Amino acid sequence: MSVPLAARACMRLSGRIQTSAFHLGATTAPVLRRIASALCSSCNIMHGGMFSSGSAGNGLKHREKSTLICVEGNIASGKTSCLDFFSNTADLEVYKEPVAKWRNVRGHNPLGLMYQDPNKWGLTLQTYVQLTMLDIHTKPSISPVKMMERSIYSAKYIFVENLYQSGKMPEVDYAILTEWFEWIVKNTDTSVDLIVYLQTSPETCYQRLKKRCREEERVIPLEYLYAIHNLYEDWLVKQTSFPVPAPVLVIDANKELEEMNRHYEENRGSILSL
Numbered sequence: 705m706s707v708p709l710a711a712r713a714c715m716r717l718s719g720r721i722q723t724s725a726f727h728l729g730a731t732t733a734p735v736l737r738r739i740a741s742a743l744c745s746s747c748n749i750m751h752g753g754m755f756s757s758g759s760a761g762n763g764l765k766h767r768e769k770s771t772l773i774c775v776e777g778n779i780a781s782g783k784t785s786c787l788d789f790f791s792n793t794a795d796l797e798v799y800k801e802p803v804a805k806w807r808n809v810r811g812h813n814p815l816g817l818m819y820q821d822p823n824k825w826g827l828t829l830q831t832y833v834q835l836t837m838l839d840i841h842t843k844p845s846i847s848p849v850k851m852m853e854r855s856i857y858s859a860k861y862i863f864v865e866n867l868y869q870s871g872k873m874p875e876v877d878y879a880i881l882t883e884w885f886e887w888i889v890k891n892t893d894t895s896v897d898l899i900v901y902l903q904t905s906p907e908t909c910y911q912r913l914k915k916r917c918r919e920e921e922r923v924i925p926l927e928y929l930y931a932i933h934n935l936y937e938d939w940l941v942k943q944t945s946f947p948v949p950a951p952v953l954v955i956d957a958n959k960e961l962e963e964m965n966r967h968y969e970e971n972r973g974s975i976l977s978l
């Protein structure tokens with residue numbers, strides 16, 4: 705008998721909380737407890753907890769908020785390719801990073817401007833990235849599972865942080881972005897259920913970046929990818945820098961595309977929280 709995706713998500717997620725497949729830190733424990741208490745072990749019925757719920761007409765409460773999976777990783781690590789792979793999955797909505805918007809907002813290219821002069825345009829780009837990420841996080845979902853590329857968290861903890869730590873963002877800009885970020889996280893629902901981290905070497909990303917040849921990114925040196933890589937590792941693997949909003953599934957993404965796709969197929973269940 706075929707079990708609906710949401711029901712399987714429910715069963716597996718509850719089961720996997722006890723496994724060691726994730727890199728868990730102290731900050732993720734409360735999230736796990738909330739998931740565990742919210743998900744029934746045999747169906748997609750919510751029994752209270754982290755999700756808002758409504759009556760299904762039979763007296764039972766059903767999930768109204770979908771499971772959110774964020775695919776994280778360095779620039780050109782293969783996130784879009786990963787989302788492409790899963791894009792035909794039934795009961796799954798996929799949201800790629802809105803790079804097209806970052807390259808063209810009412811005729812302006814904040815991504816290009818930031819790479820040309822990060823001191824001047826870092827705040828501009830990151831304010832817009834934060835808005836577009838918030839838009840995706842809060843989009844009402846019609847499917848039980850939603851997968852998005854990166855998140856409002858990596859925009860802040862990786863990219864804003866990198867600009868600031870490298871001395872390319874004035875303290876006042878960093879303070880304003882932090883105020884915005886903290887307000888958003890406190891007052892809106894940006895909760896995440898699983899982070900899939902595509903772990904790559906900066907050298908692998910550098911080769912893929914050159915192959916992709918996005919005009920704005922021609923100026924990116926290998927050192928920049930090292931900086932982003934280290935921030936990701938501190939956040940999601942060592943878990944020493946910022947709060948981790950969800951359990952983390954780490955995938956070695958250095959392998960060739962065919963092999964990655966094979967891996968995604970073989971591990972479909974754990975990647976989609978089934």
Ligand SMILES: Nc1ncnc2c1ncn2[C@@H]1O[C@H](COP(=O)(O)OP(=O)(O)O)[C@@H](O)[C@H]1O
Nearest residue numbers: 779780781782783784785912916959960961964
């Ligand atoms: N596993 C892989 N092996 C080789 N090339 C890859 C692999 N994954 C992605 N690519 C290529 O590398 C480039 C960047 O991949 P992409 O999925 O756009 O990365 P991201 O979304 O993380 O920036 C693209 O040209 C893509 O076709």
Ligand SMILES: O=c1ccn([C@H]2C[C@H](O)[C@@H](COP(=O)(O)O)O2)c(=O)[nH]1
Nearest residue numbers: 778779780801803833858859863921
């Ligand atoms: O918060 C952010 C998020 C992304 N960027 C940059 C990094 C890349 O040049 C593009 C898109 O990233 P991909 O990894 O290729 O998807 O946007 C940023 O500057 N700030």
